[in-house]
Amino acid sequence: MATPVRPTEKAGSAPRSGREPGRWAGLAARLRPRATFARHALLALVALVVVVLLLELTGPFRNSQFATMSYYAIAAAGLTVLTGLNGQISLGHGALMAVGAYTAGLLLPAGIPLLVVLVIAAGVTAVVGVIVGAAASRLKGPYLAGATLAFAVAVPGLAIHFDEALGGEQGLAVPSPRAPEWFADAVYFLSANETSSAKYLAYVGWTVAIVAFLLLANLAASRIGRIWRAVRDDEVAAELAGIRLSPVRVLAFTVSAACAGLAGGVLGVVVRLAAPTGFTIVLSISLLTAVVLGGLGSLFGAVLGSALLVFLPPAVTNLGASAGLSDVQSAQLAPFVYGAVLILVILLAPGGVVGTVRARWHARTTAPAEAPEERTGRS
Amino acid sequence: MTAPPADPAPGPGSPVAGSGGDDVLFAVDDVSVRFGGLVALDQVSLAVPPRGVHGVIGPNGAGKTTLFNVCCGFVRPDSGTLRWHGAAVRRLRPHQLAGMGIARTLQGVGLFRGLTVAENVMVGADRHRRAGFLSGLLALRRSDRDERALRERALAALGELGAAHHADQLPGSLPYPVQKRVALARALVAEPELLLLDEPASGLGGDEMDELGDLLRGLADRMAVVLVEHHMDLVMSVCDRITVLDFGKVVAEGPPDDVRDDPAVVAAYLGEEAHR
Numbered sequence: 001m002a003t004p005v006r007p008t009e010k011a012g013s014a015p016r017s018g019r020e021p022g023r024w025a026g027l028a029a030r031l032r033p034r035a036t037f038a039r040h041a042l043l044a045l046v047a048l049v050v051v052v053l054l055l056e057l058t059g060p061f062r063n064s065q066f067a068t069m070s071y072y073a074i075a076a077a078g079l080t081v082l083t084g085l086n087g088q089i090s091l092g093h094g095a096l097m098a099v100g101a102y103t104a105g106l107l108l109p110a111g112i113p114l115l116v117v118l119v120i121a122a123g124v125t126a127v128v129g130v131i132v133g134a135a136a137s138r139l140k141g142p143y144l145a146g147a148t149l150a151f152a153v154a155v156p157g158l159a160i161h162f163d164e165a166l167g168g169e170q171g172l173a174v175p176s177p178r179a180p181e182w183f184a185d186a187v188y189f190l191s192a193n194e195t196s197s198a199k200y201l202a203y204v205g206w207t208v209a210i211v212a213f214l215l216l217a218n219l220a221a222s223r224i225g226r227i228w229r230a231v232r233d234d235e236v237a238a239e240l241a242g243i244r245l246s247p248v249r250v251l252a253f254t255v256s257a258a259c260a261g262l263a264g265g266v267l268g269v270v271v272r273l274a275a276p277t278g279f280t281i282v283l284s285i286s287l288l289t290a291v292v293l294g295g296l297g298s299l300f301g302a303v304l305g306s307a308l309l310v311f312l313p314p315a316v317t318n319l320g321a322s323a324g325l326s327d328v329q330s331a332q333l334a335p336f337v338y339g340a341v342l343i344l345v346i347l348l349a350p351g352g353v354v355g356t357v358r359a360r361w362h363a364r365t366t367a368p369a370e371a372p373e374e375r376t377g378r379s
Numbered sequence: 380m381t382a383p384p385a386d387p388a389p390g391p392g393s394p395v396a397g398s399g400g401d402d403v404l405f406a407v408d409d410v411s412v413r414f415g416g417l418v419a420l421d422q423v424s425l426a427v428p429p430r431g432v433h434g435v436i437g438p439n440g441a442g443k444t445t446l447f448n449v450c451c452g453f454v455r456p457d458s459g460t461l462r463w464h465g466a467a468v469r470r471l472r473p474h475q476l477a478g479m480g481i482a483r484t485l486q487g488v489g490l491f492r493g494l495t496v497a498e499n500v501m502v503g504a505d506r507h508r509r510a511g512f513l514s515g516l517l518a519l520r521r522s523d524r525d526e527r528a529l530r531e532r533a534l535a536a537l538g539e540l541g542a543a544h545h546a547d548q549l550p551g552s553l554p555y556p557v558q559k560r561v562a563l564a565r566a567l568v569a570e571p572e573l574l575l576l577d578e579p580a581s582g583l584g585g586d587e588m589d590e591l592g593d594l595l596r597g598l599a600d601r602m603a604v605v606l607v608e609h610h611m612d613l614v615m616s617v618c619d620r621i622t623v624l625d626f627g628k629v630v631a632e633g634p635p636d637d638v639r640d641d642p643a644v645v646a647a648y649l650g651e652e653a654h655r
């Protein structure tokens with residue numbers, strides 16, 4: 001009932017709410033590059049430095065764990081975009097990884113360079129993703145989960161059916177590429193370390209992961225990401241804004257499938273094998289778990305989640321062993337702790353790690369935001 | 380919620396010329412919709428001129444929202460046609476509306492709750508986009524430029540409704556009336572020729588409702604507004620013409636003063652009162 005003035009705001013002068021940004025927030029804002037690409041490239045560079053430090057400061061065993069983590073991270077990133085940003089659930093991403101891994105297994109022996117093979121693996125899987133996504137775009141909730149589950153179950157069966165080409169139960173041996181001379185030299189120059197095969201594969205995996213994350217971050221920050229989220233939140237309102245739902249959903253599924261294919265290709269060379277047993281429904285569920293634990297829709301959450309996938313089970317097993325359990329008992333402890341963590345996260349922090357931290361941060365920084373008086377009076 | 384036809388506020392201006400029928404932007408001709416045995420719309424016709432506010436009123440369940448759903452392609456009529464700029468519209472799909480120049484707000488709020496206020500409105504402005512998938516994927520300058528342009532449009536639309544300072548907040552954190560204004564901004568940012576408003580005043584206080592009335596009168600100078608509303612004061616003071624629905628049928632049509640005293644209208648609303 002205060003001012004009888006109708007605020008007529010101009011476009012530019014908008015977000016001036018009553019709060020003072022903290023000194024650090026202000027500094028960070030000033031140092032933040034304006035262009036999206038520069039901003040994301042800077043983050044990618046930081047990530048690369050972290051990866052080099054981690055891989056050079058740890059031994060071959062940890063290196064191979066990091067190599068494993070790289071393909072989980074790529075696949076989880078694709079899944080978090082699909083599920084977190086576009087609201088589609090998929091239990092079929094393990095099978096999509098299989099497509100990528102088998103593609104690598106078929107093409108690498110033909111002498112095609114690794115990088116080209118990985119790009120083809122992503123492309124082939126993207127095409128499969130278009131088909132699955134087109135079917136999925138008409139389904140929702142449990143029906144979508146069921147359909148992708150059927151896909152997940154059917155694909156390993158294909159490998160057994162076409163055992164001439166795909167190696168049946170045994171699967172395909174995937175030749176593991178050796179580190180090129182210049183690469184080993186560069187690593188030696190940097191840290192005086194030898195380049196083990198595990199280390200090379202970890203570098204390959206994380207380089208691919210960083211590029212994939214960069215592209216996904218770009219998409220998520222663009223109008224494509226906004227439209228994905230709009231369709232997730234309210235279909236009717238999105239349609240009224242001129243958005244065709246099906247193509248938007250299929251696009252999200254395709255992008256997500258391309259990531260799964262890329263991850264599958266990396267998995268193939270890291271594990272040196274593409275076999276049906278590697279792509280059971282357990283893989284799909286593990287990926288979903290990683291995405292939920294890390295925080296739906298967050299790329300950084302996908303990294304955290306995949307770290308949990310790789311490092312939590314052995315840590316729990318060790319803990320069990322040192323607490324005096326037998327080997328078998330402590331091995332069984334891992335899935336139990338895993339399930340317990342998942343349930344706890346869903347109950348206590350449904351936003352996942354990243355979502356919860358972000359919410360806390362948001363609450364702290366915007367709590368005293370006193371908006372200028374709303375239009376109360378009549379004019 | 381329904382106020383009986385109350386004392387008229389003095390009309391905001393004389394009815395816009397041409398609201399008769401010679402100059403029609405959007406027309407509904409003899410549309411019928413059945414849901415199973417229920418006749419939700421029965422031979423309903425409506426002619427909307429390019430400027431002005433056309434009210435659609437009627438008791439709960441009269442078929443107002445269904446009429447909007449037909450206009451938007453969410454419900455296919457069993458018979459009858461729609462005409463846009465004089466041409467018959469066949470197989471209307473909801474996502475085509477924005478491109479045609481038709482915007483609609485939903486009963487309730489219908490905002491994207493995971494998107495900030497500015498992002499919500501930017502989705503509404505999406506038909507002005509330039510950048511495509513590749514420039515987004517590679518974060519080309521084109522994409523950034525496009526985003527800036529969309530955001531500026533969104534902030535301008537929000538500014539017009541006095542909500543620009545909420546741009547970076549999530550809609551769920553805002554009072555209901557502000558959310559409704561954001562939803563309106565999302566519709567307006569598409570620069571529609573025809574704006575369909577489904578109960579824009581629900582949940583608003585008296586002052587806010589008066590402001591909404593002023594706003595609608597302002598909009599009526601540059602577009603056609605079709606208003607479904609329960610609040611009689613608002614409808615009577617804002618509309619140039621009113622169509623009254625009851626049990627899916629048009630029971631009256633005309634300027635507010637005629638409709639107010641129409642015995643069929645009084646009967647329809649008395650019937651509703653008796654139901655309670």
Ligand SMILES: Nc1ncnc2c1ncn2[C@@H]1O[C@H](COP(=O)(O)OP(=O)(O)O)[C@@H](O)[C@H]1O
Nearest residue numbers: 414417419437438439440441442443444445446
């Ligand atoms: N999708 C639908 N399926 C079946 N009946 C419906 C559907 N939509 C509306 N109806 C019925 O049609 C009638 C008109 O509803 P509606 O258009 O929502 O009325 P109003 O908006 O005037 O209150 C009501 O009896 C309602 O129950």
Ligand SMILES: [Mg+2]
Nearest residue numbers: 443444445486
């Ligand atoms: Mg209604």
